[in-house]
Amino acid sequence: MFFKDEMKVGSICFSLVASMIIISCSSNDVREEILDMDKPEVIEEPDPVIIKVTKIPGSIQRSGDATSGKEYLFNGDYMSSGVPYDAWVFGNGQDNSNLLDRTGDNAIISYDNTAITAPNGVRIVAPNCLNCHSASINNEYIIGLGQHDGDYTNNRADNVPLLTAAINSIYGSDSPEAEAYVQFAKSITAIGPKTMTLSRGVNPANKITEVLISHRDKNTLEWQDEPLIELSDEVIPADVPAWWLLKKKNAMFYTAMGRMDFCKSFIGSSLLTLQDSDKAEEVDAHMEDVLAYIYGLEAPEYPYEINETLAQEGKVLFENTCTECHGTYGGSDGTYPNFLVALESIGTDAELSDHYNTPSGLNSYFLDWFNNGWFGTFDNPLELMPEGGYIAPPLDGIWATAPYFHNGSVPTVADVLKSSERPKYWKRTFDNTDYDRTKLGWNYTVETGQADKNTYNTTLKGYGNGGHTFGDVLTDNERTALLEYLKTL
Numbered sequence: 304m305f306f307k308d309e310m311k312v313g314s315i316c317f318s319l320v321a322s323m324i325i326i327s328c329s330s331n332d333v334r335e336e337i338l339d340m341d342k343p344e345v346i347e348e349p350d351p352v353i354i355k356v357t358k359i360p361g362s363i364q365r366s367g368d369a370t371s372g373k374e375y376l377f378n379g380d381y382m383s384s385g386v387p388y389d390a391w392v393f394g395n396g397q398d399n400s401n402l403l404d405r406t407g408d409n410a411i412i413s414y415d416n417t418a419i420t421a422p423n424g425v426r427i428v429a430p431n432c433l434n435c436h437s438a439s440i441n442n443e444y445i446i447g448l449g450q451h452d453g454d455y456t457n458n459r460a461d462n463v464p465l466l467t468a469a470i471n472s473i474y475g476s477d478s479p480e481a482e483a484y485v486q487f488a489k490s491i492t493a494i495g496p497k498t499m500t501l502s503r504g505v506n507p508a509n510k511i512t513e514v515l516i517s518h519r520d521k522n523t524l525e526w527q528d529e530p531l532i533e534l535s536d537e538v539i540p541a542d543v544p545a546w547w548l549l550k551k552k553n554a555m556f557y558t559a560m561g562r563m564d565f566c567k568s569f570i571g572s573s574l575l576t577l578q579d580s581d582k583a584e585e586v587d588a589h590m591e592d593v594l595a596y597i598y599g600l601e602a603p604e605y606p607y608e609i610n611e612t613l614a615q616e617g618k619v620l621f622e623n624t625c626t627e628c629h630g631t632y633g634g635s636d637g638t639y640p641n642f643l644v645a646l647e648s649i650g651t652d653a654e655l656s657d658h659y660n661t662p663s664g665l666n667s668y669f670l671d672w673f674n675n676g677w678f679g680t681f682d683n684p685l686e687l688m689p690e691g692g693y694i695a696p697p698l699d700g701i702w703a704t705a706p707y708f709h710n711g712s713v714p715t716v717a718d719v720l721k722s723s724e725r726p727k728y729w730k731r732t733f734d735n736t737d738y739d740r741t742k743l744g745w746n747y748t749v750e751t752g753q754a755d756k757n758t759y760n761t762t763l764k765g766y767g768n769g770g771h772t773f774g775d776v777l778t779d780n781e782r783t784a785l786l787e788y789l790k791t792l
Contacts, residue, residue, distance in 0.1 A: 355645035356628065357690060361553040362563050365683060367591030369599045375589045376432060376596060377403050380419040384486035384576035385429030388418055390470060392428075402444045403433075414444070421483035422578065429487065432572050435506060435543050439735045440603075440703050447600040448703060449543025451711075452733045454503045456756040460495025463488050486526065490575050493518055497534055501763050503733065503756045505540035505711050509655070513669060515574040521676025524580045532668045539654050539765040542711035544696070545704050547600040551630075551639040551697045557709040558656050559643045559694040560687045566590035567678055567685035580677050587681075602700025605790040607740055617788025620781055624773075628695035632792050645692045650770030651708055659689040698792050705744035712761050712768035715744025716789060720774030720782045726750075727768075730758045743786055 375381070386394075388408060397411040408418035408426065415434040421427045438448045467488055474480035497514045498507040517530040541557065555561030561568055569590045570583055577583055622631065630639035646653050659666055670687055672678075678685045693709055707713040718725045728750035731737065737746045753760040761768040774782065 354628070354648045356642040356648070356695070357645075357692070359553040359559050359641040359643055359694070360562075361641070364594060365564065365566050365591035367593070367595040369592070369595040372589070372592030372594065372596030376593050377405060378409055378417060378419075379589060380417075381570075381573045381586045381589070382417070382419060382429030382431070382576045383422060383573070383578055383582055384483060384490075385419070385421070385427035386466070386484060386487070387470060387474065387480040388426040388428055390473060390480075391416075422582075423479050423483055425479045425483035427483050429576060432569075435508065436546055441606060441736050441738060443603070443606075445603055445703065447546035447597070448603070449545055450506065451543070451705065452504060452735065453506055453543075454756070455498060455500045455505070455507050456503055458495045458499055460492045463492050463495070486576050486578070489526065489528070490515065490518075493530070497536055498538055499536075500538055500540050501756075502540070502753070502759045502766065504706065504731075504759065505766075506543050507538045507540065508543070509541060509658075510534075510538045512571055512574070513665070515571075516669070516672050519574060521672045521678075522580070524574070524577060524583055524677055526578075532665065534665065537764070539658050540710050541655060542706060542709060545602070545700055546597050547602050547699060548697045550598040551641075551699075552694070553641040554643075554688075554694065557693050558659060558689055559692075560659060560689040561685070562688050563686040564683040566594050567681075567683060569593055570678075580681075583677060584681070587683075602792070603703055605702050607790075609790050610787050613784050613787040614791055615788075617784035617786065618791075620777075620785050621788050629698050632699070639697050640695075642695045643690060643692045644695050649693055650772065651693060652710055652712065652765060652767035652769065654765035654767075655709055656689075656691055656693060659687075660691040698789065701789050701792055702743050706759075707744070708768065708771070710766055712759065712766055713744075714747045714759075715739055715742035716786060717742035717744070717782065719771060720777065720785065722769070722772045722775055725761075725768045727761050728752055728758055730754075733757065741786075743789065 385391075392411065395413070398413040399411060400414075401410050402414040403409075405412070412418050412428060414437065415430060416428050417431045418426060418428050433446065435450045435453070436448075437444065437446045438450050438452065439445065440448065440451075467484075470481055470484055494511055494514050498510045500507055513534055517532050517534055518527050519525065520527065520531075544557075549555070549565070553559075553562075555565060555568055567587065567590070570586050573583065573586050577586070626638075628640065628642050628644065631637050646656060659669065666689075670689070673685060673687045679687075701716065705714060705716075707716065707719050713719050713725055714729055714731065726747065726749045729747040730750050731745045731747045738744075739746045750758050752758075760766060774785075777785065
């Protein structure tokens with residue numbers, strides 16, 4: 304039915320900008336020498352690989368109660384406007400899977416939406432953060448796994464007139480139900496035409512945020528019907544990061560520009576429907592609990608057999624070539640360096656980084672809006688600090704987080720490790736059980752062009768799959784061993 308498409312755009316939790324793979328890096332003063340292990344009789348030392356990195360400073364985060372955070376994330380009223388409850392159930396039907404084990408009205412609502420009471424007392428359904436921050440793999444639903452199958456290729460605003468007419472017809476245009484729906488309709492109307500991606504599976508969260516703040520006063524957060532700055536229709540895609548990585552990181556987002564208070568960034572989801580800064584303060588009081596819950600999430604274990612002997616070989620290789628940037632693993636002894644890698648070193652698609660690191664009217668507006676408005680000056684401020692480059696992320700649960708790179712341009716870890724094997728055009732089924740245990744990632748077919756939305760086209764702006772060529776010096780046997788070890792993380 305027509306209600307579902309509108310609900311899917313709502314998850315813009317500002318923490319979502321996703322998880323890229325950077326497998327082999329070294330710091331400014333660290334030089335790694337990698338030998339061809341297939342030819343031990345010929346000892347040739349290649350030129351050292353020098354990687355430019357910047358250490359990301361840490362900041363003190365608020366502490367909270369994880370149990371309360373889980374309750375608020377699953378059932379809380381951090382949205383303020385949505386579709387009247389009865390209309391939503393009529394349009395979508397009951398969802399009896401109850402993946403979140405919720406009670407009451409939410410027991411029959413899909414995991415990615417929440418039944419709440421609007422400020423005027425009307426019971427409504429609104430999207431929640433689990434739209435983008437949970438997904439299934441091999442038919443196992445995992446909270447914190449980034450959405451890997453979202454479809455944002457269509458204009459979500461197309462169905463708003465029909466939905467509005469239905470609500471007005473059922474309840475009356477002057478009814479409390481229509482009033483409780485109006486801000487949701489305004490936001491979707493603004494977002495729809497500006498956030499369409501060119502392939503399925505990538506996420507337009509950054510652009511959704513830009514659209515929403517273009518309609519909100521930076522201090523009061525009140526909605527403005529006319530945008531305060533004009534935006535283009537261009538969308539730079541991103542993959543959604545795994546939430547369980549956040550506990551290790553000193554900065555949020557692939558660009559590492561989310562600094563200081565992480566909790567404040569979570570309120571980005573509420574920008575879809577909140578009335579003003581008073582509501583933002585109310586929501587903010589719960590975010591320390593949500594952060595505590597997210598910090599408690601752990602990566603899922605690889606569900607299939609692992610060749611332990613081969614994995615041990617891969618561990619040695621990993622520790623000799625990858626740990627400088629990606630850290631070490633093994634319980635409480637693990638370390639993570641929190642490095643931002645320069646663009647000229649990593650070489651991956653620069654569009655996302657450049658989008659916020661290049662002086663422009665939009666960039667100035669975006670940074671000023673957050674850093675000098677309510678988000679950056681209220682208690683526990685958020686700071687956006689673009690420096691250029693991409694963070695080298697932790698690799699916990701890497702097996703489950705396909706596709707890879709910050710834009711989801713590479714379908715498997717094996718392809719990350721051998722750049723010549725990366726397909727220019729590739730297509731997957733979006734069946735969450737269609738998993739490649741050998742290459743670690745999604746099964747795919749190589750295409751000759753982009754026939755439809757299910758084909759990833761790496762020739763498009765922002766969709767490139769180049770860079771991170773550090774694995775090219777490895778032999779096939781070394782890559783096989785390294786892949787086996789990565790299954791254990």
